[in-house]
Amino acid sequence: MSETSAPVSASQETATPYTPTGRTVPSRGRARASYDRELVHSILDEAYLCHLGFVRDGAPVVLPTLFARVGERLYVHGSTGSRPLHAAGAADPGLPVCLTVTHVDGLVLARSAFHHSINYRCVVVHGTAVTVTDPDERRIALDAIVDQVVPGRSRDSRPADTKELAATAVVRLDLDELSAKVRTGGPNDDPADLSLPYWAGVVPLTRGHAAPVPADDLDPAIPAPGYLGSL
Amino acid sequence: MSETSAPVSASQETATPYTPTGRTVPSRGRARASYDRELVHSILDEAYLCHLGFVRDGAPVVLPTLFARVGERLYVHGSTGSRPLHAAGAADPGLPVCLTVTHVDGLVLARSAFHHSINYRCVVVHGTAVTVTDPDERRIALDAIVDQVVPGRSRDSRPADTKELAATAVVRLDLDELSAKVRTGGPNDDPADLSLPYWAGVVPLTRGHAAPVPADDLDPAIPAPGYLGSL
Numbered sequence: 001m002s003e004t005s006a007p008v009s010a011s012q013e014t015a016t017p018y019t020p021t022g023r024t025v026p027s028r029g030r031a032r033a034s035y036d037r038e039l040v041h042s043i044l045d046e047a048y049l050c051h052l053g054f055v056r057d058g059a060p061v062v063l064p065t066l067f068a069r070v071g072e073r074l075y076v077h078g079s080t081g082s083r084p085l086h087a088a089g090a091a092d093p094g095l096p097v098c099l100t101v102t103h104v105d106g107l108v109l110a111r112s113a114f115h116h117s118i119n120y121r122c123v124v125v126h127g128t129a130v131t132v133t134d135p136d137e138r139r140i141a142l143d144a145i146v147d148q149v150v151p152g153r154s155r156d157s158r159p160a161d162t163k164e165l166a167a168t169a170v171v172r173l174d175l176d177e178l179s180a181k182v183r184t185g186g187p188n189d190d191p192a193d194l195s196l197p198y199w200a201g202v203v204p205l206t207r208g209h210a211a212p213v214p215a216d217d218l219d220p221a222i223p224a225p226g227y228l229g230s231l
Numbered sequence: 232m233s234e235t236s237a238p239v240s241a242s243q244e245t246a247t248p249y250t251p252t253g254r255t256v257p258s259r260g261r262a263r264a265s266y267d268r269e270l271v272h273s274i275l276d277e278a279y280l281c282h283l284g285f286v287r288d289g290a291p292v293v294l295p296t297l298f299a300r301v302g303e304r305l306y307v308h309g310s311t312g313s314r315p316l317h318a319a320g321a322a323d324p325g326l327p328v329c330l331t332v333t334h335v336d337g338l339v340l341a342r343s344a345f346h347h348s349i350n351y352r353c354v355v356v357h358g359t360a361v362t363v364t365d366p367d368e369r370r371i372a373l374d375a376i377v378d379q380v381v382p383g384r385s386r387d388s389r390p391a392d393t394k395e396l397a398a399t400a401v402v403r404l405d406l407d408e409l410s411a412k413v414r415t416g417g418p419n420d421d422p423a424d425l426s427l428p429y430w431a432g433v434v435p436l437t438r439g440h441a442a443p444v445p446a447d448d449l450d451p452a453i454p455a456p457g458y459l460g461s462l
Contacts, residue, residue: 023287028313048335048349048436051282053293056254060291062284064333064353079259102295104279107440107462113377113388114395118279122295146344150434157344157429164345186446198388199453201445203381203462205279207438209338214432215417222430231338231434 023126024179034180043123043180044069044101048149052076053098054129067099068144074099074125074173075132075141082169094128099173107203110187111196117183119202125178129171141170152227254357255410265411274354274411275300275332279380283307284329285360298330299375303406305330305356306363306372311400325359330404338434341418342427348414350433356409360402372401383458 018024018035026033034040052065067076076099106119132138142165143154160168187200209231212224249255249266257264265271283296298307307330337350363369373396374385391399418431440462443455 023290023292028310048338049333049351051284051293051331051333053282053284053291053329055286055289055291058286059254059327059357060284060286060293060329061254061355061357062282062291062293062329062331063355064331064351066349082259096290098284098291098293100282100293100295102280102282107279107380109381109384109388111389112391112395113373113385114391114399116377116380116384116388118297118380120280120295124292124294126290126292142344146347149338149347149349150340153340153347154344157340157347158342158424158427160343160345164343168345186444189446193389194448195450196389197450197453199443199445199456200449201443201455203443203459204441205438206441207436210435210437212430212432212434213417214430215420217425218431219426219428222428224432225430228430228434 018175018178020179021177024124024177026179026181029181029183032181032183034182035178036180039182040123040175040178040180041069043103043121044074045148046103047101050074050076051100051102053100054095066145066149068141068148069175070140070144072175074175075144075170076129076173077142077145077168077170080167080169094130095171097127097129097173099125099127104205105184106205108183108187109198109200109203111189111193111198111200115188115190115193117187119183119185121180121182123178123180125173125175127173127177129173132170132172135165137172138165138168138170141172142168150227150231152225156225156227249406249409251410252408255355255408257410257412260412260414263412263414265413266409267411270413271354271406271409271411272300274334274352275305276379277334278332281305281307282331282333284331285326297376297380299372299379300406301371301375305404305406306375306401307360307404308373308376308399308401311398313400325361326402328358328360328404330356330358335436336415337436339414339418340431340434342420342424342429342431346418346420346424348418350414350416352411352413354409354411356404356406358404358408360404363401363403366396368403369396369399369401372403373399381458381462383456387456387458 102122108117146154333353339348377385
């Protein structure tokens, strides 16, 4: 693999925060913004999908999309016939995108309707998506996209063959211009509202999974793999 | 309320599907696309937030945003100082947006890496967000946004006062040009892969909530309201 296509930069220190820019400093709620690298990574790594935004014919388009993080790079894949990936390949020097990942952690009920909110963690990444052509980087990205959903799974499935690789576009978005935004804690009612007779607090949301459902045509001798237990 | 600001169109029949357009017919996976009105409503109504996309300085921006559906209209609110809402008010005749809601229902593990997928339901709405100025429609929208998160809650909290209303922008997006996309079921492995020794199937994802956590300063005599039990 060439130096330029190495997906992980060894010189990147996780302790160094990302640098805010004009478009990653929010116009509202600045106290909730963060550029902490480990926080950003953890929010991204917990997600099954992102919402990918791009501009088509002057109008915004937002599509749920599988993705993966490999070091300081995000990868998105799809059919070579899909619109955003086709645009990323056709555009020079790439396609401006905004990639957003959000987790909803709780419902925040305040005494006042105005202060109702949700507890959440999100990362918003701005940048230019470029098509990955290096075969090694493409394979790393495709494995990572499988492992983003089920860690360890890429080693326990048939890798893409030549035909499948030819049908798959991979685009890369560097983690460079981005911010996290996090809300935690209880409601922020106005002091004058504290004596109102309404319940106030947080409803924590939970996320989990049920027992794996084998495919109808699965050989019953094949047990559910151990890595499903750590989801 | 004036006729034009009525948020629910009584003449709208839920049995009538939405009309596909050039940008709501997907370039890939057309078999998964749907324009069924009840399906679209159910996907929207189950969500705590949407991802709102708009264009700023020529580049896409995607932000997680609270919203609500009232009949055939979606409402988004926010500070009058927030970027998209300010843009919607400043722009004439409104701000082009794409509003997307996605639920992840399961992880689909195929024998081949290529056929890994997720089961999901999403709605993608295209249109122009316009600022709502009618006071009655604004109140209906704000109540609906609270009730979108916790049904019934708007009647059990202090309504917005004049100052709060002045600080809150409400924008509307009509449900007109949109599509749903749904994937269900097991993996779609190639016949040649069925005998491979890899587990295949679906990991269903679950979503729930933990016991409500009262605010630290809540009067202990106020019990958790019954509508929290139906979340």
